[in-house]
Amino acid sequence: MLKAAGGNSIRLWTTDYAQPLLDSAQAHGLTVLLGLWLIPERDGFDYYDKKAVKKQVEDLRKQVIRYRNHPALLAWDVGNEVEQGSGNPDVFDAIDDVARMIHKEDPNHPVISTFIDPTVLKWMGNRGHELDFIAFNSYGNLRELRNYLKKVNWQHPYIITEFGTQGYWETSQTSWGAALEPRSAQKARAVAEFYQTGIQKESNQCLGSYVFYWGNRQEATPTWFSMFTPTGERTELVDQMQYLWSGTWPANRAPQVSDIQFNRHFDNQSLRLRPSQTYPAFVTAQDQEHDSLRVAWEVRPESRWREDRKTLQVRDEPLPGLVLAPNQFNTSVRTPSKPGAYRLYVTVTDGHGGASTANFPFYVQGATSKGNDQGSLATKLKSSLQAASLLK
Numbered sequence: 001m002l003k004a005a006g007g008n009s010i011r012l013w014t015t016d017y018a019q020p021l022l023d024s025a026q027a028h029g030l031t032v033l034l035g036l037w038l039i040p041e042r043d044g045f046d047y048y049d050k051k052a053v054k055k056q057v058e059d060l061r062k063q064v065i066r067y068r069n070h071p072a073l074l075a076w077d078v079g080n081e082v083e084q085g086s087g088n089p090d091v092f093d094a095i096d097d098v099a100r101m102i103h104k105e106d107p108n109h110p111v112i113s114t115f116i117d118p119t120v121l122k123w124m125g126n127r128g129h130e131l132d133f134i135a136f137n138s139y140g141n142l143r144e145l146r147n148y149l150k151k152v153n154w155q156h157p158y159i160i161t162e163f164g165t166q167g168y169w170e171t172s173q174t175s176w177g178a179a180l181e182p183r184s185a186q187k188a189r190a191v192a193e194f195y196q197t198g199i200q201k202e203s204n205q206c207l208g209s210y211v212f213y214w215g216n217r218q219e220a221t222p223t224w225f226s227m228f229t230p231t232g233e234r235t236e237l238v239d240q241m242q243y244l245w246s247g248t249w250p251a252n253r254a255p256q257v258s259d260i261q262f263n264r265h266f267d268n269q270s271l272r273l274r275p276s277q278t279y280p281a282f283v284t285a286q287d288q289e290h291d292s293l294r295v296a297w298e299v300r301p302e303s304r305w306r307e308d309r310k311t312l313q314v315r316d317e318p319l320p321g322l323v324l325a326p327n328q329f330n331t332s333v334r335t336p337s338k339p340g341a342y343r344l345y346v347t348v349t350d351g352h353g354g355a356s357t358a359n360f361p362f363y364v365q366g367a368t369s370k371g372n373d374q375g376s377l378a379t380k381l382k383s384s385l386q387a388a389s390l391l392k
């Protein structure tokens with residue numbers, strides 16, 4: 001599907017699962033930017049420990065020797081955001097050590113390293129000189145990255161190793177801290193703008209880019225970065241990338257969710273509801289080919305990190321029986337009995353491999369609390385009188 005959409009390369013963070021993907025990429029005429037995983041200090045590695053650093057280099061040497069002659073190999077990527085959460089400049093010496101080793105073992109492929117914070121260019125100083133060029137992961141701040149590189153007069157080539165819609169750390173939040181996820185149609189439009197302004201217009205220095213995430217991934221939500229549904233339907237972002245890469249749209253484009261409402265509220269509002277109560281919900285969607293659309297609703301608890309934070313987030317299963325008509329555009333949702341943060345998800349499919357997604361965060365109040373569905377005049381008047389009494 002990537003080849004058909006006009007893509008030409010994939011990026012892997014690590015060699016842990018490299019062999020089958022290298023082989024598959026070669027079979028489809030694609031290249032691979034192959035990551036060599038450097039352990040971040042936030043995961044307990046100490047880059048002041050020269051013995052541990054040397055051992056890491058030797059472990060990576062074995063990986064370089066194993067894959068250096070694979071015909072799909074495009075370049076090596078030493079570490080991913082390894083500077084994040086670290087104020088230790090020896091991190092960059094370690095990157096240089098690995099790059100130097102690669103140039104010795106494999107002079108035929110360039111070596112890069114991926115960073116997330118562009119100010120790293122200042123505090124890495126004279127380090128990093130063993131790299132052939134550098135790379136950045138950049139989402140909603142892609143335009144700011146371009147401006148920053150010009151500000152510091154960065155004259156060297158670079159690539160964008162991750163880009164996509166605004167990250168969950170960049171969007172607005174509900175009153176209880178849940179990030180507001182754009183609908184998949186909004187993501188496609190945003191990514192097109194980021195790509196055109198932050199990548200295409202910078203092609204004199206930006207050598208290429210990798211959109212995130214070609215597949216289905218749990219991070220913040222099951223849909224935030226996923227370009228496909230778990231059952232393989234492609235979202236609008238896949239169609240958009242095909243157009244950006246090849247100049248042509250698919251023959252049958254994915255549908256588009258235009259609106260989702262829950263208890264007569266919009267999805268950018270902080271909705272608090274009572275437990276075990278039933279509320280209306282509806283979604284509207286369009287399809288350019290006027291295909292017959294199907295809908296699927298579900299309620300999930302708000303995503304949470306594992307306690308060790310060393311793996312992906314916990315992917316909680318949908319809560320059964322809460323959506324009374326899960327395959328209708330207009331439905332009713334019964335809130336969970338347990339107080340806490342939840343999301344109402346909807347997926348619209350067109351029967352031709354296309355899908356559109358949206359979700360609505362909501363909070364179930366405790367049994368004695370009043371949600372914003374029941375704000376009575378008497379309660380508001382009582383609060384006003386109390387405030388007036390305090391002013392006196």
